[in-house]
Amino acid sequence: MRAIVVGSGAGGGTAARELARGGMDVVVLEAGGRFKPFTRRIGFAEPVRRMGLLGEEDKVSRFISAYRTTRSSExxxxxxxxxxxxxxxxxxxxxxxxxxxxxxIGLDLTREFEELEGCMGIATAPVDRWRPLTREMFAVAERRGLGPRATPKAVDMERCTSCGLCELGCATGAKWDSRRFLGEAMRQGSTLxxxxxxxxxxxEGGRAAGVQLEGGEFVNGDVVVLAAGGIGTAQILRASGIEPSDTLWADLVLTVGGVSKNARQLEEPPMVWLTQRDGYIISPYLDVLSHMFYRPWRGVGVNDRVGAMVKLAEEANGRVLMDGTVQKPVSERDRQRLVAASDEVRSLMEEAGVQGPFVNGLLHGGHLGGTVPLGKEDIDTMHPSSLPGNLWVADLSLMPRSQGLPTVLTAAALALRTSRCILKGL
Ligand SMILES: Cc1cc2nc3c(=O)[nH]c(=O)nc-3n(C[C@H](O)[C@H](O)[C@H](O)COP(=O)(O)OP(=O)(O)OC[C@H]3O[C@@H](n4cnc5c(N)ncnc54)[C@H](O)[C@@H]3O)c2cc1C
Incomplete structure (x- = not known):
């Protein structure tokens, strides 16, 4: 039996591995190419950055070709x-x-979480790897009763060099990514x-016969599993004549930027601690995207820039069109919540000794989900009732709502449960 898995990220990598282990002939179809991490120090770009010659955020792919940025609203x-x-x-x-x-909706993924955590190797960054100002912000959060805790990470701290550039790819291979699962799937005979x-x-006849590739080639399969992410999966469904749900969410990230001479915040892993508030988290974070490309942040050098982020659970109000364009405004309610949360962050930073001017960074979101949300009626089969019987979704699209929290583990757990349901059905 052949399974086509579309996409090779958190969901696709997990599904490919599980379906291959279950004896299926798996073909993974991935739009992107091989990934190359950024291997230089960010300081090399500082003079050009300060002159504004790096351009706007859409130029990030010059540094990391995998990056795609798109404005879903102004x-x-x-x-x-x-x-x-x-x-x-x-x-x-x-x-x-x-x-x-x-x-x-009644879905308990505890078993999948435990299993995945076991094989990803979860640890926290030791406190002696945190920069002094990050420790100070943690202490303020503790004094304020916010209950901060060290962030669980799938990073081998012995191989991590604290370059602070996880989001530009891990140059040492310390960080887990889905290529490890894909490798296992390949060893079981899968094709990528x-x-x-x-x-x-x-x-054909109410079933998925396979997929058509850009360029026209047809690839047949007994089962088709879409794991192209919140945008990619919705785009493919729309092009196939199946309406995705106009409920895309992204977990909004807004980083408050302050200044502290020689704080060198980039010399620690990002987000080493977090505190969970009502619908958002706060975490120390020097937003590299804002630092490199956001004009209002240009005046402060990388060694002196200090940041702390708000990651907000926002309204699921995005729509993905057939050409991949996304329409997603920020609602008035979310805008107000962002203002209140960033005020709280600024005050926490001030108490920790960070100085102004405080300037908010770019508002962005990269946790893309919610376009094929599971309902209560779907949880036993993990099969959204709107889809033909042999067409499945195994990525963050299944997640009904934004929670303002990291999403890889949940996308992988959803894909694991879905894959087991596929195998059971066979
Ligand atoms: C900068 C950044 C930092 C993040 N940090 C964290 C973090 O620390 N922890 C965390 O838990 N989450 C984090 N996330 C979120 C996390 O990466 C995603 O939520 C997660 O990867 C979603 O998994 P997925 O399988 O739904 O989609 P993805 O992992 O995005 O995989 C989708 C795949 O499908 C491919 N694809 C798309 N369209 C097609 C097509 N038409 N044909 C073939 N292939 C296609 C894409 O190229 C991609 O490889 C971060 C995201 C970003 C952008």
């Missing part, structure tokens, strides 16, 4: 990674169970075709 930038390994290549390595909205973009699912 104020919001969406970020994704198109490469073998998908979004897992550019994460901060954070691994958190973000399953609140799944529990609400990179640089292969799927344009639509070919439906």
């Amino acid at each position: 104020e919001l930038l969406l970020v994704r990674s198109v490469a073998v390994g998908g979004g897992t290549l550019v994460t901060c390595g954070n691994m958190v169970r973000a399953d609140g909205s799944l529990r609400e 075709r990179s640089g292969t973009r799927v344009s639509r699912v070919v439906l």
